[in-house]
Amino acid sequence: MTPHSLAFYMDVVTTGTVLGVRPTDSPGRVTEVLGxxxxxxxxxxxxxxxxxGLAEFFWHRARADHSWSxxxxxxxxxxxxxxxxxxxxxxxxxxxxxxxxxxxxEKLRRLLHRRGVPLPEIPEIPGNAPYYRTFWQPDSQVAVSxxxxxxxxxxxxxLRVGDVYSIQAPVTAAEVEWRKGLxx
Numbered sequence: 001m002t003p004h005s006l007a008f009y010m011d012v013v014t015t016g017t018v019l020g021v022r023p024t025d026s027p028g029r030v031t032e033v034l035g036x037x038x039x040x041x042x043x044x045x046x047x048x049x050x051x052x053g054l055a056e057f058f059w060h061r062a063r064a065d066h067s068w069s070x071x072x073x074x075x076x077x078x079x080x081x082x083x084x085x086x087x088x089x090x091x092x093x094x095x096x097x098x099x100x101x102x103x104x105x106e107k108l109r110r111l112l113h114r115r116g117v118p119l120p121e122i123p124e125i126p127g128n129a130p131y132y133r134t135f136w137q138p139d140s141q142v143a144v145s146x147x148x149x150x151x152x153x154x155x156x157x158x159l160r161v162g163d164v165y166s167i168q169a170p171v172t173a174a175e176v177e178w179r180k181g182l183x184x
Contacts, residue, residue: 015140016142025070037052046063054092055076058074074167105163118137122176130148131150133147142168144164
């Protein structure tokens with residue numbers, strides 16, 4: 001058995017879902033699965049996100065009288081280093097158990113490789129390089145952001161080079177091509 005939270009991250013990278021919840025699911029569906037313990041934030045009448053501790057889900061809509069459309073989710077893995085596994089909501093802990101404060105990318109990548117799930121590196125957005133590196137799973141459209149090098153005020157002090165910073169979905173092939181174009 002894969003220890004602790006690694007099984008969770010492997011499932012997310014492989015499926016592009018969190019406990020089966022897709023980035024495009026409604027706020028009601030996400031809450032049905034992850035539970036009612038969240039903070040809700042809005043930038044305006046057309047965007048909203050819910051913070052479930054480790055997982056954040058984002059929605060948008062054309063107008064205030066339209067329904068929400070799922071946009072993406074992000075696992076804020078870096079939050080675990082200073083705050084620990086208590087940050088992880090009950091639904092995730094009930095399924096996967098204890099969550100470690102850090103996730104070593106090479107270990108996650110090695111376990112995924114054994115399952116036949118590749119994670120090739122894609123170009124980093126110029127403002128984030130060289131402090132972060134991004135790896136992409138094309139089938140699930142999941143991106144894994146990793147600490148590339150330490151940078152004072154640029155990277156969290158409690159993470160080491162090679163630690164997973166965040167996991168996001170979807171990251172489409174079009175976005176990957178856009179990043180390649182930026183990289184030249």
